[in-house]
Amino acid sequence: MTRHPAASHGAAVLAHEPDGFSLLVAGKRVLRHAADAPCLFVGRGEERMEMYRGNFDIEDYVVERVALRHASMTGETVELAAGPGEAPRLRLRLEGGALRFEALDPCVNRLWLRVPAEPDEHVWGGGEQMSYLDLRGRRFPLWTSEPGVGRDKTSEITFRADVAGRAGGDYYHTNYPQPTFLSSRRYALHVETDAYSVFDFRHPDFHEIEVWAVPERIELFEAADFLGLVETLSARFGRQPPLPDWVMGGAIVGLKDGARSFERLGAIREAGAKVSGLWCEDWVGLRHTSFGARLFWDWRADETRYPGLRQRIAELSEEGTRFLGYVNPYLCVDGSLYPEAEAAGYLARDGRGATALVDFGEFDCGVVDFTNPAAADWFAEAVIGRNMLDYGLSGWMADFGEYLPIDVHLASGVDAKLMHNPWPVLWAEVNARAVRSRGRTGDALFFMRAGFTGVQAHCPLLWGGDQSVDFSRHDGLVTAICGALSSGLLGNAYHHSDIGGYTSLFGNVRTPELLMRWAEMAAFTPVMRTHEGNRPAENLQIDGDPEVLAHFARMTRIYAHLAPYLRTLRDEAAARGLPVQRAxxxxxxxxxxxxxxxxxxxxxxxxxxxxxxxxxxxxxxxxxxxxxxxxxxxxxxxxxxxxxxxxxxxxxxxxxxxxxxxxxxxxxxxxxxxxxx
Missing domain, CATH: 2.60.40.1180 (Golgi alpha-mannosidase II)
Incomplete structure (x- = not known):
């Protein structure tokens, strides 16, 4: 190859080499291509994906994988072929610090990229990772899904969950993946793609990125230190809306006990607890299933379960306590909103053109199609705006962003497999739009467990998902720390978890010790929030034991005492995108x-x-x-x-x-x- 002067875009430099090229970012070589050591491979694969209630069984049959050994470079553009004289199959171009990709062979639907690694290098990121902060030495598929129960294939609870409902999970399963990593070499790499991808950090000499499509681009960032990298990434993906001031007054107490929730809240306060909010996810009513009590997925107040709820919310507000509820982007077929949405054409379709129905465990639902602008507007205005915000809610859990079925047909015409990862971002946008329409950004608080690239700009608070009610290494209390730290590196400033965990199955129940230790951690996070879990009657609650309640009350006072400090961290998050919980x-x-x-x-x-x-x-x-x-x-x-x-x-x-x-x-x-x- 003929040598040419290096082409530079800011800190990124595409340099010609005798037998290939290098990409340097602030003097750090992040790509090196040569005929005997190619960094790019393309090919074709035939994937098999099966979804069962948010859990996925995924495998790929690789039909072809070809090393692109021959590089032909003209100015800032490189065309790559398998060998001299062969037709180029891929073109890349350096633009503004990013490598843009273009497939020259329409048959290509797989790409592999190798990034040089150093023996003592550490790598972090990948979205919200619950088991490992340092990703080095392991492989991480990046696909939003249920994280699974237990998340450890050697544990009995994971085995039983797999047998009972294919729901066991593994260390890499996450509600919130993101194809971005940071290196201890003080650079970051982001893959701009919606497709299924894999970060493989097992090889001592290189990191391998696998994408089930030709990505739009690879973005590269560098900074003098890690804080600078996080600040840069936060600016790239969007700063989270600010944490409301009212939250810092105490804990958000989660109770789903109908009208009796208000009585229990009073007793919790009398025990000395500082309370900022009452969260009743059952504000929409309940249905009973073999998994436990489930919510009635029709997003309007159930005033049979909560008589006079609007007035009770107003009374709480006068006492300085906000009321929060629950919503997700699905409509149960036996509810009042489903026929309205179906008649307007707001629901995703199946292969026959009929409304697609999803089995959520003993009840079916329609999928609100957010690629249809009219459907997104309707949900933001009629459901969240009128039924929730105008009713008096100050927040809610925005659940199930990871559940888009991969076989539905969407109004946009985009394959659901390519919409599945970014679906949580669309869901976050709908919620944020509703909040903004009422002028309540920075006041109304919704929290999500699902995410993908760009969710940062819309979702004001992450929560760690459905941890098991135990101390287990891969699904217990400690995973909430890892989730906060990993997601915080990518611009998610605010993270929290269910105090005491959520998932109680196969006789696994909360202990007083677990509740107290979880509350201690939560006092030093952006938000303290309790949850009764999926089986409230079988599990200890914060008001079910005098010692536990007294301990919880003390931890809420510690949390509230730190409010002045937390406000400074909120200001820092707004200005620089730095997380409250930091590695x-x-x-x-x-x-x-x-x-x-x-x-x-x-x-x-x-x-x-x-x-x-x-x-x-x-x-x-x-x-x-x-x-x-x-x-x-x-x-x-x-x-x-x-x-x-x-x-x-x-x-x-x-x-x-x-x-x-x-x-x-x-x-x-x-x-x-x-x-x-």
């Missing part, structure tokens, strides 16, 4: 010992939180990053950075430290119980 390495980029830590985190720049996440433990060991000294909140003792601290962690006193040089010392020393008081 340790964000502020300590030169301390390699922080790169793989995922069971402790920074709450903003000044607090380090190491929750107890294993049953039966009352002592916590936590690594404190080097370069600063740390003060143990509850005893006031000073601990040096760059070493492990071992502290007592009885109930009510999780391992929490603040930087000795913080400007927030007075606030932290005033925490209830701080300094041994």
């Amino acid at each position: 340790l390495f964000l502020h300590f980029p030169d301390d390699a010992r922080t790169f793989a830590i995922q069971d402790s985190y920074l709450f903003g720049p000044d607090l380090l939180v190491a929750p107890v996440w294993q049953a039966g433990e009352s002592v916590r060991r936590a690594y404190l990053p080097q370069g600063v000294d740390w003060v143990h909140v509850w005893t006031g003792r000073l601990h040096p950075g760059g070493a492990e601290a071992c502290v007592e962690a009885p109930f009510g006193r999780p391992a929490v430290f603040f930087r000795a040089d913080t400007a927030q010392r007075e606030l932290f020393e005033g925490l209830p119980g701080a300094g041994g008081v």
Whole structure:
């Protein structure tokens, strides 16, 4: 190949090499192509995808995979072929720091890209990953789905969930995938595609990206430090709407007990709990199934279950407490909204042209087709706007964004397999549009578990999904930390989880210990919210045990005490896109010992939180990053950075430290119980 001068776009440089080309970003080689070591492969595959209630069985038969060894470069454009004299099959072009791709062979529907790796490199991202923060050494398919029960193929609960309903899951299953990763080499790479893709970080010499389509482009970002990378990515994907001020007054208490929910809320307050909201997802009524009590998916108030609800909401508001509900993008066939939507043509179709019906476990639903602008407008205005916001709701769980069936026919004409990943973003847009139409952005709060590239700009709060009600490594309390840290690296500033977990199956039920340890962690997150779970009658609730309730009340007071600090973090999120919960390495980029830590985190720049996440433990060991000294909140003792601290962690006193040089010392020393008081 003839040498030419390097072509530069900002920090990205496409450099000609004797036998290929390199792509450098701020001097870092992120691609290297040569005839004997090609970085690009194309081919054809025949996928098999089966969906069962949000869980997917996916496999691919690779018909062809061809190395594109021959590169022909003209200016800033490269055409690649299998060999000299053969027809080029792929064209790429550097534009504005991104590599744009164009398939020259219409038969190509698979692309593989190899990115050089270093032996000691760490990699993070991939959306919201629940099992591993550092992705190195593992393979991660990126497809929004139910995360599965247990998420560990060696555990009994996962095995039983697989047998009972193909719902066991694995370490890589997530509601919120995103084809973006950050490297400890201080660059980030994003694949702009809606298709199924895979990040494979198992090889010591390269990372391999697999896409079941020719992606639109590969985007590359670099910064001097990790905070700069996160800020850049947040600007790229969109900043989250601000966290409402009212939320910081206390916990959002989740009760689904009909009118009795108000009585129970009063008792929880009398126990000394700070409460900012009452969340009744059963505001729409219930149906009973073998899984447990399920909501009636017809999005209007059930005033039989909640008599005089509109007035009760107004009374709560006068007391300084907001009311929240629940909604998802499906309509049950036996509800009032389904015939209205079907008559207007707002529902997705099946292969025969009839309304597509989805079995959600003993009841069927229609899929509101958000690729139809009229359907999206109707749902935003008539359902969320009139039935929820105008009724008095200040927030809701916006559930089930990952459930788009892959065999439905959409108004846009786009294959549902290509709409499946971005579907949560459309769902978030509908919710955000409704909130904006009432002038309530930054006041009304909806939270989602599903996501994909771009959800950041619309969804004000993520939640970690349906963890098991236990301490398990891959589906318990500790996974909520990993989910917050991984998603936070991609511009999701606000994350929280169900206190006590959600999924209770096969005799797995909450313990007082689990509820108390989960509440301790939640006090140091952007939002404290409880959930009664899928089987409320079989599981302990926060008001079901005096000791648990007293402990919960204390943790809500700790959360509310930190509101001034949380407001500064909200301001920082708005200005820079930095998450509230942060991986340790964000502020300590030169301390390699922080790169793989995922069971402790920074709450903003000044607090380090190491929750107890294993049953039966009352002592916590936590690594404190080097370069600063740390003060143990509850005893006031000073601990040096760059070493492990071992502290007592009885109930009510999780391992929490603040930087000795913080400007927030007075606030932290005033925490209830701080300094041994």
